[in-house]
Structures are given as C-alpha cells and as structure tokens.
Amino acid sequence: xxxxxxxxxxxxxxxxxxxxxxxxxxxxxxxxxxxxxxxxxxxxxxxxxxxxxxxxxxxxxxxxxxxxxxxxxxxxxxxxxxxxxxxxxxxxxxxxxxxxxxxxxxxxxxxxxxxxxxxxxxxxxxxxxxxxxxxxxxxxxxxxxxxxxxxxxxxxxxxxxxxxxxxxxxxxxxxxxxxxxxxx
Amino acid sequence: xxxxxxxxxxxxxxxxxxxxxxxxxxxxxxxxxxxxxxxxxxxxxxxxxxxxxxxxxxxxxxxxxxxxxxxxxxxxxxxxxxxxxxxxxxxxxxxxxxxxxxxxxxxxxxxxxxxxxxxxxxxxxxxxxxxxxxxxxxxxxxxxxxxxxxxxxxxxxxxxxxxxxxxxxxxxxxxxxxxxxxxxxxxxxxxxxxxxxxxxxxxxxxxxxxxxxxxxxxxxxxxxxxxxxxxxxxxxxxxxxxxxxxxxxxxxxxxxxxxxxxxxxxxxxxxxxxxxxxxxxxxxxxxxxxxxxxxx
Numbered sequence: 001x002x003x004x005x006x007x008x009x010x011x012x013x014x015x016x017x018x019x020x021x022x023x024x025x026x027x028x029x030x031x032x033x034x035x036x037x038x039x040x041x042x043x044x045x046x047x048x049x050x051x052x053x054x055x056x057x058x059x060x061x062x063x064x065x066x067x068x069x070x071x072x073x074x075x076x077x078x079x080x081x082x083x084x085x086x087x088x089x090x091x092x093x094x095x096x097x098x099x100x101x102x103x104x105x106x107x108x109x110x111x112x113x114x115x116x117x118x119x120x121x122x123x124x125x126x127x128x129x130x131x132x133x134x135x136x137x138x139x140x141x142x143x144x145x146x147x148x149x150x151x152x153x154x155x156x157x158x159x160x161x162x163x164x165x166x167x168x169x170x171x172x173x174x175x176x177x178x179x180x181x182x183x184x
Numbered sequence: 185x186x187x188x189x190x191x192x193x194x195x196x197x198x199x200x201x202x203x204x205x206x207x208x209x210x211x212x213x214x215x216x217x218x219x220x221x222x223x224x225x226x227x228x229x230x231x232x233x234x235x236x237x238x239x240x241x242x243x244x245x246x247x248x249x250x251x252x253x254x255x256x257x258x259x260x261x262x263x264x265x266x267x268x269x270x271x272x273x274x275x276x277x278x279x280x281x282x283x284x285x286x287x288x289x290x291x292x293x294x295x296x297x298x299x300x301x302x303x304x305x306x307x308x309x310x311x312x313x314x315x316x317x318x319x320x321x322x323x324x325x326x327x328x329x330x331x332x333x334x335x336x337x338x339x340x341x342x343x344x345x346x347x348x349x350x351x352x353x354x355x356x357x358x359x360x361x362x363x364x365x366x367x368x369x370x371x372x373x374x375x376x377x378x379x380x381x382x383x384x385x386x387x388x389x390x391x392x393x394x395x396x397x398x399x400x401x402x403x404x405x406x407x408x409x410x411x412x413x414x415x416x417x418x419x420x421x422x423x424x425x426x427x428x429x430x431x432x433x434x435x436x437x438x439x440x441x442x443x444x445x446x447x448x449x450x451x452x453x454x455x456x457x458x459x460x461x462x463x464x465x466x467x468x469x470x471x472x473x474x475x476x477x478x479x480x
Contacts, residue, residue: 018233021313023244025451028317046197054204058211062229064314065221065321065349065359069211076208080201087194113318119216123318124363124386130317 002153003048009149010036010052014059029130029137031105033060035145037075038104041082042091053079066112067121074111078104094146101142105135220334221349221357230323230352237311238325245454303420304460305339306330310453311355320390320450321349322358326458332356335418337459343424343447344412345456356458360450361425362386362393378402381413384425384444391450393426395442400434410444417463 013032020027033056041049057072064071082104091097109131116123123130215223256263312323326332328351338345338358350357363386382398395410408428414421424447432441 015236017315018312019237019240021315022237022241022310025313028313028315046193047200050197050200050204054208057208058225059229060315062226063233063312063323063357064316065319065357065363066316067212068215068223068225069208071316073205073208073212076201076204080197083197112316115212116318119212121216122388124320124360124388124390125318126388134317 002043003045005153006036006040006043006048006052010040010056014056017060018063026137029133030141031108031134031138032141033057034075034078034105034108034138035101035142037079038082038101038142039146039149041079042086042097042100044083044086046080046083046087049079049083050076053077066123067116067119070112070115073115074108077111078108081107094143094150097146098139098143101146102135102139105138105142106131109134221359222334222351226350226357227352230350230355230357231327233312233323234325234352234354237323241309241311305457306332306460307455307457308338308356309455320360320362322346322360322456324356324358324456324458325354327352327354327356329353331460332458337419337423337461338456339423339459340448340453340456342449342453343426344419345448345450345453347418348458358456361446362390362450378404378408380404381415382440382442384410387443391446392429393444393446395428395444396439398434398440398442400438400440401436402440404428404431404433404440404442406431414463420459420461420463 010033013036016027016032020030037049037053037056040052043049053075054072057075058069061068061071082100085091085100089096091100113123113127113131215221306326308324308326310322311325314321322345324338332348332351334348334351336348338347344361346358346360346363348356349359361384380398380402382395384393384395387394398404406428410425410428412419412421412423412425426444426446428442429445430443434440
C-alpha cells in the first residue's frame with residue numbers, strides 16, 4: 001500500500017513537471033520527480049528507488065529538448081547514492097533531509113549537464129544561475145512535500161522503521177544480587 | 185511477490201544500478217547520434233502528455249485572461265481614444281499602401297519577376313514548455329495528423345520562433361532559434377541595410393542571439409533588423425529574426441561580433457504558426473555540405 005502511494009505521488013510529480021512551466025516560468029526550477037525519487041530512497045527501498053529514478057527521468061526527458069536518458073541516468077545515480085547513505089546514517093529527522101535533497105539536486109544537475117557536454121550537446125541554460133535557482137526551488141518545495149508525505153505515511157513508516165532499526169529486545173530476567181543475598 | 189532479505193537487497197542494488205545506468209547511457213548515446221529528436225519514446229510520451237497539458241493550459245490561460253481583463257478595465261477609456269486616433273492614421277496609410285501595391289504589380293510585370301508563393305500557415309497553441317530548466321523547447325497542439333512535418337519553420341507575429349524537432353500524431357516539439365548552434369546549422373541571416381550575410385546562432389543565454397562571420401569592413405548599426413536568407417535550407421527567406429542590440433566592431437581583417445534580440449517574445453507567447461514550407465531541393469553536389477559552416 002505504501003509503495004502504491006509513492007508510485008501515485010511519482011506520477012503526479014511527473015505530470016506537474018510536464019505542465020507547470022507553461023503556467024508560470026519559475027516552476028521549472030522545482031524538480032518534482034527528483035523530490036519523490038529521493039523520498040523513495042529515504043524509505044530504505046533501494047531497488048524501487050532505482051526504478052523510480054529511471055522511469056521519472058525518462059518521462060521528463062521524453063518531453064525535453066535534451067538527450068533522452070540523461071535525466072534517467074542522473075536520477076538513478078542519485079537514488080542509489082541516497083539509499084546507500086541512508087543505509088549508514090539515520091536520516092529520519094526532517095532537518096537532516098534538507099541537506100540531502102539540496103545535495104541530491106546539485107549532483108543531479110551537475111551529472112545532467114556533464115553528460116550533455118560529454119556527448120557534445122550544450123544546454124541552453126546558464127550553468128551557475130540554473131543550478132542555484134533549481135537548488136533553492138527544489139529544496140524549499142521538497143521540504144514542504146516531505147512534511148506532507150511524512151504525515152500521510154506516518155503510521156506505517158514509523159512502525160516499519162522501528163522494526164528495522166531496533167531488533168526486539170530479549171526479555172531476560174536478571175538476578176538481583178541483593179535478593180540473592182537475602183535468600184541466603 | 186518475492187520477499188527479499190535486506191542483505192539480498194544490498195547485494196543486488198549495485199548490479200541493478202549499473203544495468204539501469206548502462207541502459208540510460210545507451211539511450212543517450214543513440215539520442216546524441218541521431219540528428220533528429222524524433223523517436224518512439226518521445227512520440228508516445230508527447231501524445232500521452234497532450235491529454236494532461238491541453239486542459240491545464242486551457243484553465244490557466246482562462247484564469248490569466250480573466251484577471252487581465254479586470255485589470256485592463258481601468259485603462260480602457262484612454263486606450264479607446266488612442267486606438268480611435270490610430271485607426272484614422274492607419275486608414276490614411278492604407279490608402280498610400282494600396283497605391284504602392286498597384287505600382288509594385290505594374291513594375292514587376294515590366295521586369296517579369298515571378299511572384300513568390302505564400303506559404304500556408306497553421307495556427308497552433310503552445311500547450312507545454314520544456315520540463316527541464318536546461319532547455320527551452322515548446323510543445324504545440326498540432327501534429328502529423330494536421331500535416332506538420334519535421335523541420336517545418338515556426339513563426340509568430342513578431343518573427344521567427346524556430347523549427348519542428350519532433351512530431352507525434354497530436355503534438356509537435358519546437359526547437360527555438362536560441363538553441364541553434366553554428367556547428368549544427370545556424371540560421372543564415374541578412375542585415376537589413378547592408379545585405380551582408382552572417383550565421384545566426386544561440387549564445388547560451390535566453391533571448392539573445394549572436395551573428396558571426398560578418399566582415400569587419402561592413403558598417404553595422406545597433407537597431408538594424410536581421411532577416412533569414414533561406415540558404416540553410418530550413419527557413420524561407422525574408423522572415424525577421426530580430427534586431428541588433430550590440431556590435432563589437434571588427435576591422436578589415438577581423439569580423440564583427442553582433443548580438444541580436446529576437447523579435448519573438450519567447451517567454452510570453454501563447455500562440456504560434458507553423459509554415460508549410462518545403463525548401464527547394466538542393467543540387468547533388470550541394471548535398472555533401474550539410475551546413476553553411478561545416479563541423480570541425
């Protein structure tokens with residue numbers, strides 16, 4: 001059920017990415033699919049996060065003037081890196097997720113730009129301003145979306161995380177030395 | 185559904201990542217190799233996206249128009265007076281033009297010049313813009329079912345917009361002229377006053393073009409208009425590209441560096457027109473030269 005919810009969120013994110021730039025230009029600086037891909041990776045579901053990254057990237061590339069697969073490449077890489085980080089570091093606090101989404105956005109744009117340059121295609125946007133605006137837009141909106149998603153998924157996620165993070169304690173009965181003494 | 189242990193997932197993930205990255209890289213390499221932006225994934229995605237983009241564009245433009253009409257009510261009275269005066273001026277100008285047109289026809293018949301055929305224009309609405317911040321392509325609501333083909337020129341009332349880069353049955357993708365590169369077939373422009381030729385290409389900045397290869401010995405003024413010549417085999421001759429906003433003067437041996445502001449307002453336009461223009465076939469010897477400036 002939880003995966004279905006994330007899949008629906010990803011599809012909505014792709015549709016928003018396809019349409020919102022025509023409503024207002026600044027919306028282009030928010031990478032909605034990246035926000036959801038990073039969220040999926042933060043849920044410690046690496047395999048699904050990788051597939052989400054590829055699918056969302058190719059869906060965005062299909063309507064873009066860039067190379068088909070460039071976004072798929074960068075988002076798959078981001079999904080893997082985030083899922084590896086979250087395996088080693090506890091990132092369930094929202095404040096800790098903010099630098100993760102900002103870093104993911106920076107890396108995503110650098111990889112995307114680099115792949116185009118590598119294959120002889122020069123993007124039209126200016127490097128520094130485009131990256132700066134995208135990081136600001138994606139981080140701010142991403143934080144709000146994570147708040148909404150966290151409240152949406154709260155119960156099932158918290159239960160599962162507790163189960164994964166803390167192994168059930170063995171209920172062992174300790175002998176109290178004082179009582180032992182009394183027995184004598 | 186297969187339940188995998190966390191250890192199995194950790195082992196599987198790197199291999200899956202490598203496979204997916206490789207798949208994406210092959211797609212990218214194929215996309216970079218083919219000159220056209222047309223492929224099956226794009227065609228299907230664009231066709232699917234049309235059903236989402238069209239209603240959202242319709243609603244957003246209706247809301248925008250509603251608020252614009254409210255805000256413009258205040259200035260309607262003074263605007264009406266100005267327009268009435270303008271209509272009178274235009275009527276006088278029209279009479280002059282009519283006499284000039286009659287004279288033009290007479291002179292052409294004397295010189296036996298062939299009349300240039302007017303191209304059919306297909307009006308189209310912009311229903312989508314590039315979802316990536318790095319590119320600025322457009323998506324229009326006309327496709328191959330309406331007769332749109334690859335590389336057809338797209339114009340707006342201001343001037344040249346670009347060309348069709350991918351076509352699906354219901355939509356088409358447009359490359360703006362700001363994207364054209366010298367090495368990929370930049371537009372060959374003609375300066376309005378001197379008739380000097382040069383190659384117009386994108387600068388990497390939005391809404392700014394660069395014109396190169398104009399000899400430094402030719403006088404160039406800021407404010408001069410630049411038109412297409414039709415020599416690159418995509419755009420017909422005589423379409424306005426833009427106006428010169430900056431000239432870095434050259435000398436007898438160094439070419440001018442000219443910057444042009446495009447006539448079309450790319451960020452605000454909502455409607456464009458596709459020109460059903462098919463360039464004249466190139467002679468056999470010319471086919472070996474794909475661009476005005478060959479790739480290095």
